[in-house]
Amino acid sequence: MSDSDPPITLYRLQACPYCERVVRTLQDLGLDYTSRFVEPMHSERDVVKRVAGSRPVPAIVDERTGVTMSESANVVEYLEKTYGDGLVDGGSA
Amino acid sequence: MVDFDVVPLPDADHVAEGEQAPDFTRPLVNDEFWEDASLSDLTDEGPVCLVFYPMDGAFPATYIWNELRDREWDDHLTVVGVSISTPYAHKQLVEEREMPYDLFADPSNEVAEAYGVAHDLDGMAGVSEPRPAVFLLDEDRTVQHAWVAEEWPDFPPYDDLEAEIRALAE
Numbered sequence: 001m002s003d004s005d006p007p008i009t010l011y012r013l014q015a016c017p018y019c020e021r022v023v024r025t026l027q028d029l030g031l032d033y034t035s036r037f038v039e040p041m042h043s044e045r046d047v048v049k050r051v052a053g054s055r056p057v058p059a060i061v062d063e064r065t066g067v068t069m070s071e072s073a074n075v076v077e078y079l080e081k082t083y084g085d086g087l088v089d090g091g092s093a
Numbered sequence: 094m095v096d097f098d099v100v101p102l103p104d105a106d107h108v109a110e111g112e113q114a115p116d117f118t119r120p121l122v123n124d125e126f127w128e129d130a131s132l133s134d135l136t137d138e139g140p141v142c143l144v145f146y147p148m149d150g151a152f153p154a155t156y157i158w159n160e161l162r163d164r165e166w167d168d169h170l171t172v173v174g175v176s177i178s179t180p181y182a183h184k185q186l187v188e189e190r191e192m193p194y195d196l197f198a199d200p201s202n203e204v205a206e207a208y209g210v211a212h213d214l215d216g217m218a219g220v221s222e223p224r225p226a227v228f229l230l231d232e233d234r235t236v237q238h239a240w241v242a243e244e245w246p247d248f249p250p251y252d253d254l255e256a257e258i259r260a261l262a263e
Contacts, residue, residue: 011126034128034129035128035129036126036127036128037120037126037127037128037180038125038126039184045125046125047125047126
């Protein structure tokens with residue numbers, strides 16, 4: 001909501017194990033992120049569909065790279081490749 | 094508003110006009126999602142009407158938000174609510190009332206405590222919620238106008254507040 005917002009936004013569902021897996025990866029990589037919690041009801045997640053093209057969570061929007069992605073395995077792989085290998089500087093966290 | 098018993102509330106030692114309103118960070122809920130946000134994120138953008146209200150589902154919550162929705166104060170400033178209900182309940186309220194305002198979820202009632210407007214509910218052991226209260230804040234979070242309920246139930250003086258909001262917006 002402000003200029004200092006982290007560039008990564010994570011759309012997540014409370015207590016969703018796949019979402020927690022992405023959270024753990026973000027934390028392991030020391031990346032700042034904003035959490036947006038959405039509804040358990042799949043049909044209610046229009047905001048996720050708007051930003052990511054489909055409704056499953058977790059989904060991330062990374063403004064630093066312009067990447068939007070869902071499904072935890074994909075997201076974890078993307079994060080590790082992008083930030084874990086030092087291709088992109090994730091900044092301090 | 095006749096025909097029901099109105100009991101006086103004890104004097105509230107609340108944040109007063111001219112003081113800086115305490116900042117806080119809580120999940121801010123809209124009709125699609127919630128994320129942590131600070132009051133100062135909102136005041137940085139302009140004046141804010143901060144509305145404390147009883148828990149979602151209680152009739153004062155419904156009455157207050159119906160009235161505030163219909164008055165369209167968001168033309169003049171940011172209107173935002175605070176109560177103890179969970180983000181799930183807040184999201185439902187925003188959807189059901191079809192209102193263009195977001196709500197802070199503060200289940201611990203600590204924000205109401207900080208503003209001096211907490212209300213321990215008789216007959217609901219361990220439950221404290223905000224008493225109805227409205228604070229008009231400028232960009233520095235200075236309180237330009239404060240109204241705090243003095244009886245239970247009590248409803249914001251909408252016409253008076255609207256006059257204050259128009260004065261603040263000019």
